[in-house]
Amino acid sequence: MAERSFKKEVQQLRIPAGEEFRGEGILAVTKALLQSGVGYVAGYQGSPISHLMDVLADAKEILDELGVHFEASASEATAAATLAASVMYPIRGAVTWKSTVGTNVASDALANLASGGVTGGALIIIGEDYGEGSSIMQERSHAFAMKSQMWLLDPRPNLESIVQAVEDGFELSEASNTPVMLQMRVRSCHVHGRFITRENRRPAFSLAEALANPKRDTGRIVLPPASFAHEHEKIRDRWPAAVKFIREKQLNEFFDGDFEDVGLILQGGLYNGVIRALQLLGLADSFGNSRIPLYVMNVTYPVIDDEIIEFCQTKRAVLLLEEGQPDFIEQNLHAILRKAGVATRLTGKDVLPMAGEYTTQVMRDGIEAFLKANEPQALASGAIGDAGPSRDAATPVPAPQPDAMPITFHPKVKDLASVVPSRPAGFCTGCPERPIFAAMKLVQADLGEHHISCDIGCHLFSILPPFNLGATTMGYGLGAASSAAFNVKSGKRSISVMGDGGFWHNGLTSGIGNAVFNKNDGVIVIIDNFYSSATGGQDILSSRADNPDRTTKNPIEKAIRGTGVKWVRTIDRTYDVARLRDTLEEALTTTTDGPKVIIAQSECMLNKQRRVKPLFNKAVKAGERVVKERFGVDPDVCTGDHACIRLSGCPSLSVKDSGDPLKEDPVAHVDASCVGCGNCGEVAEAAVLCPSFYRADIIHNPTSGDRFVAKVRGAVIGWLQRRRAARLARFAL
8 A cells, every 4th residue: 555646647648649748757757668668667666766666556557558567576686687578688678766775785686787788678767865855875876887887867857858868768778788777866756847748659579579489698698708708898889889879869968158168067967956056146047048058967877078078178167066975977077088188177076065965055055166266257247046145255165065064045044953952753653663662662671771683664763762772774674684693692682673574675584584594592573564664655465455466465474484483473463562572571581592583563554544544534424433542641640750752752742731830840741643543551551650641532423322421421520520629629728
């Protein structure tokens, strides 16, 4: 159950040729694939391309009509290996995943694919999750493209350029017999726009035809001696073919300007931000017309030497805008210009940060510093935009450093940041993973601290307050593998955590299988929330959903026992904090040898709310009797200790004034965002905290019996309240 349905939007994929397509970047990519005659598509979900997988799944009927095969892969490595269909046969194939982590997982298959080369077009759509909004280590895909000699496209972030890049990518791949990577930044994935469509095409050569007429070419297989020849083929044949295609098709773009002595060279994905930065400096208009000449590298690898020389040789200085580190392109351009004897001054990371996302403000400051040093009259001729005050023209502009990077246009925001406390990322309201880590904290209070290896997924938030659990995270599904070195007799066992998505992605073999094989004595906690929740709620092998296109309802416990694990406990309700605590304590103290595996199961609350809310609202509208559970805190009973908040951290738990002059500390309070999971009360009971939590049942469309019971309860409660008030009045006298 994906977090968003595209059933309505995918109907635009049927738009005939010559009409206007409007929508999101992800939809435009799908339409471009169909226009290009793609034969098969595969991939693994992950930001920022999760929605591409969801769009493809919702477009299954359209794909089937065109004879396009689509499948959600078990991992990025599976997706990359799927491109093997394009090695021997002239079939266009595309795969997608989150980069750079997904590229790392797929690296073995990609290296082999790039070595042997392809016959059909092979396009790898990578979601480049780099910058301030990223959830992964800050690395670039550029290095991998260079290492394996695969061409890297980075189109301007508008729908026309993105669609053209998909179509050009297939042609470039076929012209050079090389896989092509298409980099989709976060903003490219979600940008909205329009383009004129072309007709959807059936694959020119189908998978069925390939199966009926199998082919085999040992020259394409990565085995000696062919593997030694592949390296020479890349440099001798494929590289020149790619350069020739890129030049002839003009994949990179030149834009003229008024100030011909200077210029900007930029990655295509930065184009919109650069234009906005120039607007703020008064050097571009709202239509994208720049007064500074631009060379836009929609292909960032390979770099086309002749085009660089052509752009630079008539200029006194150029600024390269290359986001991220290392400065691969800048080093390349220095080599090209110096070898060609071009004296143009190349500026880059000396006025722009070496690391970090190139936001509009960062680029504005870098361009301003470059122009002050090389073309000050350009700044004098432009009117500064309305996004913030400009520096005085005489003020020197220092090169921004990574640890002093400007983050906002308005200086008052900096003052605000010093007052408002930071809000670390955390679990959603009602998340079933929250009680697991509350139980873990309770166990550690009794048995002492343990080494805890975390994993990629929502459970990674346990590292942050209020839980502060976990020492490492090494990769998706590698939680258990991260504890492998701690398989020593020391009186304490390590604890590992992984989610159900990570378990099926990598954890079954690298974690569970490895632990069994090496007789690991640690504890492994598998969090089964029924979906690959962190990537958008897609179904996986163990999902409970009825999925007509996938096989689901395959229990994790069966897979674990199949590897040879003897000690397994399944908890089918994670909100039972006391049971979780006792089970964890048993796992950490049992004399049983071998890995101890706890499977903690409860449905992801976000997906549950998406599933239940429409049904609930429909029932209320139909006049049916339905009950919604809510929880609250009795302010008279609450002591203001707030241990419940420290052991829960639920966003619906806050504090408020007690209303009692004898209680100076604020009391706990449950706000309207509560979803009725009951975790707060369960934690309070398991930790032997104050009994201030209560449950209230809100009845919609009550029956006459419900109304009678409510009337009786109201009368009794009213009598008790009046009696209490009378007693307090006597004390007041």
